[in-house]
Amino acid sequence: MATAGAETSELPIGVFDSGVGGLTVLSALRKRLPRERYIYLGDTARLPYGTKSRETIVRYALQAAEKLVERRIKLLVTACNTATAAALPDLRQAFAPLTVIGVVEPGARAACRVIAGKKEGGNILILGTESTVDGQAYTEAIHALRPDAVVRGVACTLFVSMAEEGWMTGPVIEITAARYLAPVIGPEAGQGRFLPDCIVLGCTHFPPLAGAVASVAGPEPVIIDSAETTAEAVEEELTRLNLLRPAGGPEDTPASDRFLTTDAPERFARVGGIFLNECLDPANVELVSLSFNPQTGPSAA
Numbered sequence: 443m444a445t446a447g448a449e450t451s452e453l454p455i456g457v458f459d460s461g462v463g464g465l466t467v468l469s470a471l472r473k474r475l476p477r478e479r480y481i482y483l484g485d486t487a488r489l490p491y492g493t494k495s496r497e498t499i500v501r502y503a504l505q506a507a508e509k510l511v512e513r514r515i516k517l518l519v520t521a522c523n524t525a526t527a528a529a530l531p532d533l534r535q536a537f538a539p540l541t542v543i544g545v546v547e548p549g550a551r552a553a554c555r556v557i558a559g560k561k562e563g564g565n566i567l568i569l570g571t572e573s574t575v576d577g578q579a580y581t582e583a584i585h586a587l588r589p590d591a592v593v594r595g596v597a598c599t600l601f602v603s604m605a606e607e608g609w610m611t612g613p614v615i616e617i618t619a620a621r622y623l624a625p626v627i628g629p630e631a632g633q634g635r636f637l638p639d640c641i642v643l644g645c646t647h648f649p650p651l652a653g654a655v656a657s658v659a660g661p662e663p664v665i666i667d668s669a670e671t672t673a674e675a676v677e678e679e680l681t682r683l684n685l686l687r688p689a690g691g692p693e694d695t696p697a698s699d700r701f702l703t704t705d706a707p708e709r710f711a712r713v714g715g716i717f718l719n720e721c722l723d724p725a726n727v728e729l730v731s732l733s734f735n736p737q738t739g740p741s742a743a
């Protein structure tokens with residue numbers, strides 16, 4: 443749990459995902475809150491989360507969060523739609539009173555902003571992992587804001603492996619995008635063709651593949667992800683808790699982010715560097731193993 447006071451505001455923000463995908467959220471956080479420090483965990487040993495059962499995803503998410511809480515953090519960002527959709531209530535309960543922010547509600551909010559001008563409905567297409575799409579978390583979050591929106595989901599499982607491979611553009615990605623999307627939004631869908639106003643990249647691995655999605659969807663639908671709205675939610679929450687890292691003073695040094703991974707730090711540094719558009723030093727990526735003991739509960743920060 444976070445301790446109150448000035449000392450707590452100096453603690454880093456914890457961010458986790460199954461792999462490097464959540465670095466898209468870290469980028470948005472760094473941009474919006476450049477004075478903050480971050481500690482990022484990618485559970486690469488057990489990726490992908492999106493094809494696992496809910497029980498397994500909850501267990502993995504609790505273990506990943508526990509590792510970050512152990513390192514002392516002031517707020518936790520679940521930078522994974524799959525983990526948010528399956529485990530957000532469990533995370534909040536296990537680590538209370540630490541604030542845990544997920545990416546689904548911010549993504550839903552961003553989608554509803556796009557259709558805000560529409561008098562009736564608005565078509566929203568969610569691209570996510572199998573678990574996120576099947577669990578309907580986006581549909582519920584969008585309907586809480588806009589009950590008249592029409593929401594469809596398409597699981598794009600292979601996008602995760604492609605992104606983890608560092609493949610963001612090129613024919614393989616475009617063919618894969620067409621294979622997933624054309625039967626739903628392409629002319630071959632015939633009568634049942636869904637014409638989205640907005641496409642939500644509902645997996646944090648997907649933003650670098652937005653170009654391939656656009657090549658199938660055409661110029662009309664607005665393509666969004668939840669990274670920026672998540673960063674907005676984090677800023678709002680830190681402001682409310684009076685935990686923003688203060689400007690000035692002797693402690694005012696440039697942020698030095700830390701990276702943890704559960705497998706192959708060199709690989710994490712190589713592909714993570716592509717996601718962050720910077721050179722990540724493998725020596726700055728720490729190999730960790732995860733466990734969570736429900737008997738003893740989370741460690742105090």
Ligand code: DGL
Nearest residue numbers: 460490491492523524646
């Ligand atoms: N990046 C994750 C998400 O946002 C999950 C990818 C995976 O492990 O399947 O859903």
